[in-house]
Amino acid sequence: MKQGAQGSAATGAGDVPGSAVRVPPQSRGAADADVDVDVEVGRERYDAPGGVRGEHTHSETPLPRPRPAVQRASVRGQIVDALRTALVAGELRPGEVYSAPALGDRFGVSATPVREAMQQLALEGAVEVVPNRGFRVVERGRRELAELAEVRSLIEIPVMLRLARTVPAERWAELRPLVEASVRAAASGCRATYAEADRAFHRAVLALSGNEQLVQVAEDLHRRAQWPLVGGPGLRGRAELVADAAEHTALLDALVARDLDVVRALVGEHFRGAR
Template identity: 65%
Template sequence: MEQARPRPGATDVPRARIPQQQARGEHTHGEPVEHGRGEPVERTHGEPVERTRGEPQAAGVQRHSVRGQILEALRSALVSGDLLPGEVYSAPALGERYGVSATPVREAMQQLAHEGAVEVVPNRGFRVTERSARELSELAEIRALLEVPVMLRLARTVPPERWAELRPLADETSAAAARGDLAKYVDADRAFHRAILALAGNQQLLLIADDLHRRSQWPLMTGPVHHRRADLVADAAEHSALLEALVAQDLSVVRELVREHFNGAV
């Protein structure tokens, strides 16, 4: 037995000791498999027996609070690549990883399924979504069709001092990019775009745009860490350039920056 290594984004969630092979991220098979049919066996990341005594949590901590912590931990794990696209993960196994019962994990995974980050695999768990290049392109196109006209309208009507209020949000994306902190960056990126669209005063627009934005972020960035950081820094620089164009009411630059930003969005 060895102590499970920390998972990104789960610092507020208690951990449990887990089997050594799970701590190393190796595949385990929790369901009996019928052999001899010549069918491929789907890999599942563990099926430990679910606890019967309830989830360990501090006194006074409500289940919905634990579920919220698990949801954020799972989101960070998806972004960082701790949960791999195409792999199936069971709620009990993830519960063992984060030191809780399967119930809050299953509830959090259902929310992620609603957001398009995972899909339900009956009797096995949840498969992390794999986005194709075409899907990403389609999401970028939809975001551009939705947000570009709104930003152009806002550029004509919002006074420069209101745009200046968004500068700290742009700075947060730059700081996260400089650290190469992908999990923090995607949160700051969504916050920046939400703040711009909020100026339109349309709550339904915010809900739809944020859902599209989150779906486009689930495919984690791959490759060497220094390449990730360079991509993040370039992406964050576009936020600052967009603010400058909005202040100047330069509509052609706004249109070009937003479309380019979506096509290369994190």
């Protein structure tokens, strides 16, 4: 820790090595000659006996306000979203290794938030850490996709059937804009855009259950089902996206009509073909 320009060796009660900046007080007479003012970075705590509150000398540049921690979290969250989009779009290819500095250059940020974001994706199972190199995109085959579809069916089909029996038609009608958004996204041919619209519709349907834990688990499974398979991103083209979005329309119509047989068949087929 650096001492002030006066070279005082006295240590204030509020000193925390590595986290506080010592600011020498202005002269207040002999009785106050050894008074120190501690400014703790990040929490703006002032330990100032005798009523001294953060004075600084006229020649000293005022300390800048510390950057709120939420900004870093915000950057990390934005990078997580950008990486997820790149993953679904096939820009991050299965089996390839990507370094944090290179990805940081791509997104115009330092390597630190990229590493933090990649650690989040590693927890989700999208990538794996390669020591001293970076992160490898996990290679997934059709067997894993089929397993995810089975688990999603076991979770979501019973819930949708229950909701079909209990939710009034006017509540289902509120989801019509989400279905229309998924149709437009599919028509654009952009896999990442459609992936977002697809999850938004399913999330809204399951949210009617009032079970937040269910919604979170289903969202995680759905996101994992959208990751690219080994063999490249071209396995699902625009025509397949349009057909998938059309199933959203048919499913919503069946939910409004409370046609349980059609709901069961559509959801099962939707999951088997989902990517």
